[in-house]
Amino acid sequence: MFRGPRSPAAGARLSATVADRPHTVLLVEDDENTRTRLAEVIAGNRRLELQAAVGSCAEARRELDRMRPDVLLTDLGLPDGDGVELVRELRQRQYRTAAMVVTIFGDEKHVVSAIEAGALGYLLKDGSPDYISSSILEMLAGGSPISPPIARYLLKRLQPADAAADADVPRLSGREREVLELIVKGFSYAEIARLIGVSAHTVTTHVRGIYAKLEVHSRGEAVYEALQLGLVKLDE
Secondary structure, eight states: OOOOOHHHHHHHHHHHHHHHSSOOOOOSSSSHHHHHHHHHHTTTSEEEEEEEEEEEHHHHHHHHHSSOOOOEESSSSEETEEEHHHHHHHHTTTTTOOOEEESSSOOOOHHHHHHHTTSSEEEESSSSHHHHHHHHHHHHHHOOOOOOHHHHHHHHSSHHHHHHSSSSSOOOOOHHHHHHHHHHHOHHHHHHHHHHOOHHHHHHHHHHHHHHHTTOHHHHHHHHHHHHHTTTTTTT
16 A cells, blocks of 8 residues: 655654664674673663674674674684684675774784774773773764774884884883783782782782873783883793
């Protein structure tokens, strides 16, 4: 039955409904604890809707085929492949899904590979819930969010060699450097306190000083910045 054209008022109501619809997100992360944390971040934002949270490339492909989400939020190191492969396939299949990488890998090779494949955002996975959810929405609004330490690193890579060599390296105290080395090695604050013979409160104070000097806001960013600046080496 022919219904005729919609009235302007009906069209306005339809547009408002579409605009208010949450953006669907497919999360791909193989670590169960991290997957749960990121899923809660997505589910906790009224403008986002978790389509599914899976742990492998194969599961992700099934979900992408079943329901084209607005966002693919993927780790890189997966048990059956690389998240970059999923990002690349989105472009090849001409899906309208926007891809964002959330990972522990902040080196140039991984960052450049993901961006070349079509990723519109690149985050270190230990960012705060507000930062991660706001970054997803920023990407959907046309932005290209990148975690600050990675952005600084990429900018330094584009500087002339002599300018990069003259870049200021934060001056850490001996105790701050010791604490930072143990953070990079994965020790908890309680373990660090026991190893260097100070209170947990003192360790927290040193960590705040380290964060301020490195201009970071999380453990992952501190580790990344320390390695990029050569303050700590993994083989030490």
